[in-house]
């Protein structure tokens with residue numbers, strides 16, 4: 001299947017899942033997870049109607065951005081962000097999904113102050129409690145959001161999570177429910193400068209479930225571009241190999 005056909009299928013599935021929870025298809029934002037995908041294939045995806053690019057590694061993203069910056073696309077950063085990459089990520093990112101600690105929020109704020117601008121961010125929560133995943137622990141999320149909200153260059157617009165890698169749908173749903181619950185608490189608390197809009201959850205294997213659980217932003221790679229050659233362990237660094245992780249999470 002071509003990228004175009006895949007994209008159309010994904011959009012159909014999104015629309016169906018959205019309909020099941022009484023939402024319109026356009027209420028669900030599709031971020032194309034483009035790690036390992038070369039610029040020409042990304043360009044093809046943009047020409048086929050993809051509007052948002054989600055990259056995981058700053059250096060990889062910068063190289064692609066050089067080639068694709070004139071395309072009509074938004075750039076989201078969805079991977080783990082090292083503090084020393086803040087300056088570079090701000091060269092291309094329109095939104096960062098993976099703010100998961102105060103030191104990172106602080107560094108982003110410092111740099112944004114220098115550049116005299118603000119940035120849309122999401123706070124990443126580790127709802128699966130897997131060591132191999134980044135993100136603030138669910139019980140620490142509200143406190144992080146409150147503290148990060150004091151940096152007025154950071155527009156906190158929602159939450160992001162990666163669901164548990166498992167075939168057990170109940171466990172996957174649990175992750176998404178946890179994120180939605182935290183979202184609700186943040187809204188209810190009415191924290192100054194925090195305007196919750198996005199629940200970024202769901203990937204190729206679980207986006208329909210995520211939408212049923214309230215996602216309005218999904219990040220999809222494999223279902224659009226096909227399987228990757230580079231192991232995901234490279235993008236989600238940990239001591240564990242993919243095989244270990246697969247064992248651990250019942251795949």
Ligand SMILES: *Cc1c(COP(=O)(O)O)cnc(C)c1O
Pocket residue numbers: 033035056078079162202203204205219220221222223235
């Ligand atoms: C790779 C990646 C995705 C998409 O994964 P697929 O299973 O290929 O759809 C989504 N979110 C993040 C953070 C990723 O790194």
